[in-house]
Amino acid sequence: MSTAAAPLYADHLATLQARTATALERVGFDHLVVPSGTAHYQVFDDRDYPYAVNPQFKHWAPLTRNPGSWLVVTPGAKPKLVYLQPRDYWHVVPQAPEGYWVEHFDIVVIRKPEEAMQHLPKNASRCAILGEPESALGKYAAFKPNNPQPVLDHLDYHRAYKTPYEVEMLREATRRGVRAHRAAERAFRAGASEFGIHLAYCQAAGQDANDLPYANIVALNEHGAVLHYTDFDRLPPKPARSFLLDAGASHGGYACDITRTHALDTAGEFQALVDAVDAAQQKMCAQVRDGFDYKQLHLDAHLALAGILKDFGIVTVSPEEALATGVSSAFFPHGIGHGLGLQVHDVAGFAASERGGTIDKPDGHPYLRLTRVLEPGFVVTIEPGLYFIDMLLEDLRAAGRGGSVDWDRVEAFRPYGGIRIEDNVVCTGGEPVNLTREAFAAG
Structure with missing residues (x-):
């Protein structure tokens, strides 16, 4: 576990306890149970299926492989952790709790899942219980998650504001992800297949497919035009031209989310297009500022990418017209990014306030995952892309916009699939902190 995160943990826990006290008071409950x-x-x-920990649980402690455990938070008291350590010779049993976080909990070790009942609050009706239905315990499932919406609204809304501890955990996840990205690029340039590149990535990250925060997207050539390409061809294409890798890593329950695109010919026109997107992406990252509307950042990205398309002769209209007519969306069909933290697509991206409500997406942009105004503590991804997707280009022609595109130029770039560049950026009270570029620069 990150030694830099350890001294920040007590303050992180105090922040979570304060948020919880407010949320419980709002609905008149006595305990948070997770x-x-x-x-x-x-x-x-x-x-x-691969076990996936409840994000509400791992927010409190860096535990990700402990099914059947429970957390009880009562305002004014030390949090209780009911820790399942079964007697089991079929599977690896979780180690006894250890680490910098242990002293902050009253820990009870149980051997069977049903033993948790005797350590949970006696009256379930006085508890906000956050989890999945399958976690229910007790005769007739008396103790079952109720997921009160006001509690979820409050806690999820405030999860956007990362504590210094969380930023350090994300930084460590990013270091691991960058190390694996470097290994994957080396494998690509050595002639590996998509499957081989995936294995090289996992080896360098020290994580297998179930440990990673999401399925690796490893796309060579035309496969880069499939936004979530995860098929992993076993043989490399001939010739290999381009490589798009969207892959993250995990650390203590936190995720990084990084994308890079590479051309095999580093002096060719596709590399020049990659360089142009990369330069524009860094300017977008610089817009991650306190008070800046993320919706506007998305629209500005469309204008910047449409400008690149115009400069490379791919579209024939101005950036403003390309945005207004949907031409830019045919080449950039997804959102500019999303919140990041305990989940790759972190919660409450559309939340209007801690009491609920929704901030709408801009008209014509259905895939944007974050519409809030940025504030210090937010960690977001910035991931502009340009793709040559047959389906969307056919739709563009069918809509009567074919004259806005130079189709010969499209054909020249189609064999390369597409480009996406993605960084993880922390909003502060001043200059943004780009965790991804920071890790790449460190070597």
Whole structure:
């Protein structure tokens, strides 16, 4: 675990306790109770799906492989952790709790999941219980998650404001992800297949597919035009031209989310297009400022990318016209980014306030995942992209906008698939902190 994060943990916990006290007071509950989650089994089979910890649970402690455990938070008292450490010779049993965070909890170790009942509050009706239905305990499932919306609204809304501890955890995840990105690029340039690149990435990250925060997107050539390409061809294409890698890493329950695009010919026109997107992306990252509307950042990105398309002769209209007529969306069909933290697409991206409500997306931009005004503590991704997607280009022609595009230029770039550059950026009271560029610069 990150040694830099350890001294920041006590303040992080105090922040969570203050948020919880306010949320409970709002609905008149006495306790916050959070199950870590349970194993899920495939239908008609005895195989379980990869376990995914409840994000509300790992917000408090860096525990990600502890199904059947519970957290109890009572304002004015030390948090209680009911820690399942089963007697089991079929599977690896979680180690006894250890680390910088342990002293901040009253910890009770149990051997069977049902033993948690005797350590939870006696009256479930006085508890806000946040979790999945499968976590229910007790006779007739008396103790089951109720997920009160006012509590979720308050806690989720404030999760956008990362504590210094959380920023350090994200920084450590980013270091791991950057190390793996470097290894993946080396594998690409050595002629590896998508599957081989994926394996090189996992090896360098020290994490397998179930440890990573999301499925790796490893796309060579035309596959870069599929936004979530995860098929992993076993043989490399001939010739290999381009490589798009969207892959993250995890650390203590926190995720990084990084994308890079590479051309095999570093002196060719596709590399020049990558360089242009990269330069524009860094300017977008510089817009991550206190008080700046993320919706406007998205629209500004469309104008910048449309300008690049015009400069490269791919579109024939002005950036303003390309945005207004939907031409830019055919080449940049997703949002400029999203919140990042315990989840890759962190919660409450559209929240109007801590009491709920929604901030609408701009008209014509259905895939934007964050519409809030940026504030210090926000951590967001900035991920502009340009793609040559047959389906969207066909739709553009069908809509009567074909004259806005130079189709010969499109054909020249189609074999490369697309470009995406993604960094993880912290909003502060001054200059933004780009965790991704920071890690790449460190070597």
